Amino acid sequence: MSYNFILDYIGYDGKRIDEAIKEMQAPISLKWYIQAFTLHELGHAIDRKALLDSLTQTFEYYEMKKNHPIYEQYSDPDLLAMLIEEHKMNIVFEETAWANAEKLNRDFGIVDWVIFEKLKNQGMATYLNLYTKDLQLYNKLLAEQTEQIA
Template identity: 40%
Template sequence: MSGHSITDEPLHVMVIFYNSIGIRADFLYTIGGQPPGEYKRERGRIESMNNRLQKKKIKKIVHHTLEKIDISLDVHIQTTQVNMIYDFIQNLLIIDIDRVRKARNEMNTPVPLEDYIKALVLHEVGHYLDQEALWASVPRTLEIRKIKRETPYFERTKDLDLFQMDIEEHEMEYTFEETAWNNAAVLNEQFNMVGWDSFEQVRFESLLSYTAVYNRDLLIYQALLKQKTGKQLAV
């Protein structure tokens, strides 16, 4: 009788599946005789490959969307912690692919990843179409940023005149965001890139992220105004 157990002989199993982005993946697993460390390394290689495939797909969706709406923009992949940015100074579309995936998963009502990416691209192109107004805002924006660097937020919340600049900056940013989304809606109507339910959900949650901070600061500003003048700001 043989002195070895059945697990001494490795069993090779071919596993075929389709990952989350519809790419077929064939992997040869070895069961029995495979050290735990090797299994972890194999799993790491699989996850790394899936990650690369999804990044490739995201970049392809971005380029396809720009081509479809006939907009020529250089696309730059960069870690910024912001899902997508139109840099009007360099005329670049900057994408943080990891943040795109996380931000989409953080939505209160998630939409398909492809719809999310297309909606964001349309939105950033909306900024591109509004770049004249963005350039015109630069002098005042620099003035505000300079004063904010010199005076911490906590100190500004005690001074009505200083804090008024925070509100002004919020209003400028929200106006730019709203304009960009309105431009994006026109593009979507013209080119039919994203289903309207998905488009409106991405727009709603994107604008909501701006209004949350704005509303917080508006309450502080109202309190300062009432303290100084006895008047309540009409909202």
């Protein structure tokens, strides 16, 4: 599921939802998954102003990706630094959306808390793992640059 903050709607990809449910370590029903991630996407909608405020920065990341092939993005420390900045921005938006979803769930009691936490952890792990992987590569590139200078 995803929230399009520009056009202000929530969308979904049925195939991706099915894959995500299968990726769970413990089985989760489709109902629980849809409810938890709908709350999460509503959490993004609650944060829409901040998302809209990030549009200029988001556009800069988009332009960089459009103008530089993937291999260049991952071999140039300056370009990779931009990807890392984007990861950090996205992680903040994800944390905020989950916090908003948690408040909604507290107010309305829609999703079992154990399941909610499992889905939250799965959702956050996607962003955190990509960030960690890119940060490790960035640190490696910087170390290689330092060795070449010395």
